[in-house]
Amino acid sequence: MTGRKRILQNCELAEKEWLNASYYRLRFYAPEIVKNSHPGQFINLRSPETLDPLLRRPLSIFRCNGEKGWIEFLIKLVGRGTQLFSQTKPGDRFSLLGPLGNSFPWQNIKNGILVGGGIGIAPLVFLAEEMIQSGKKPTLIWGFQSKEELCCVDKMKALQAGIHVATDDGSYGFHGLVTEKLARLLHESPESRDATVFACGPNPMMAALEKICANYFMEAYFSLEAHMACGFGACAGCAVPSHDRKKYYLVCEDGPVFHKGDVYFGS
């Protein structure tokens, strides 16, 4: 990462929109942060009005607009923090800290396959938009539990991105796991095997992906999550084991994006 600059600032919520029953989008005007943001990076958010919930919540940058200076987050309802954020309204104050972490190294690659599981699509939308803007043609393979969870698919289609959707229950697109869909694609079209995979999703998905990529000798980068306190390397709380399990990486500083073979995804 070059020219790392982290900004701590209060922002008023500009827009909020529910995209399905459990995903919503928040928009803030934060030009300084936007100027320094790259796909894969995250922001640590909190409501300055309360110490309960206490810690900041890490959220990937979902979209941003350099000209207009806005930044967006795609958030899934999980627990107290994401619940509280979902109850805010335009004009409410948030504290933003970021951009934090490293980013997807997409600039020098030929083709990208962006594999997302559930809310893991959030950083991939920013990545896809940047790639498309610079003339690349990423392929998106996204998995959801069901049609009800589907999010941003039409938007991606409108951008002319090649998108494949898998659902666990078969209610939309391919019936099965996103990794099965990827395996099928790679099997059927050998030319797609020179692409680099960028992925974000649950750890079992990443573990399966890593194996598939290894089979075809493909480059791959994974964006990880961890419980965090600070977000900038000070607390050592966000550890993930290295592949050989002899040391730990810090997701907030060494990641969140890791190269294939770097980390241990668990058995």
Next chain:
Amino acid sequence: MVPDLSINLGKTKLDNPVLTASGTFGYGEEFQEFVNLNRLGGIVTKSITPRPRIGNPPHRLVEVPGGMLNAIGLANVGVEKFISEKMPFLSELKCKVIVNVAGESINEYESVIARLAEVEDHFAGYEINLSCPNVKEGGLTFGKDAGQVFKITSALRKLTDKMLIIKLTPNVSDIGELGLAAQEAGGDVLSAINTFVGLAVNVEKRRPVLGNITGGFSGPALKSLALAKIWELKNTVSIPIIGIGGIFTHKDVLEFMLVGASAVQIGTANFVEPDVSQKIVGDLEKYCSGHQISQITELIGSLETRF
């Protein structure tokens, strides 16, 4: 009139009573983009051990009502890398730098202090972590026993003339006894408290949330518990006390000072608002000006308890 915020910890004078707590402020440099470090009374480093430690398996932390649990496991670069990689930055600072030291045996504490003594011109003193709840060996084991506290403090006292701060655990029934042992063995200052041991459970998985099973509780709900420990110490020892636990605002600092702390350390709050330590210094200044307090030391231990 600009109020005088300076305080003394034994022979050591600090510009103001606000320090940052070990393990919550990295090695200082992590916070330089958010805080003018020289505005602080001082900073306390992460615990340093003889050799690097990789720390505990994840999850290492989790939020719980009123605070958080952590089981970092004293992950740190070890004393050699601390000297070669972290000291150069720290030694340029004008605020007081205190190196926190931990180990698994008296021998390990001694070896870190002996090594640091070779370069100790660059910092103000040591804080001895006798209270980490997250390592199986050492730390808390000594820290809970007054006899051991006496033994380790005397051993380290022989190795340095620098300020020796003994950091106490609250996980005992009589913290006063520990403080007294540290004082009698030649400790200059006490700091209290470290975290309370806690446990969080994931019901779905029927597992503890933390990889280490238990962790240390810190955050807002710690404050009233910490204040009671400071009160107990204040009534037992005569050496200065640094108050720690759930401090988020200048008002919290004032509470600790009234109860008897000469200075304070800000911990978990640094994660929530990275610039909070500096803000608290500013707010203390404003408070003292607004209340015609010319010297902040007037407040120390001035709690009125006769009704």
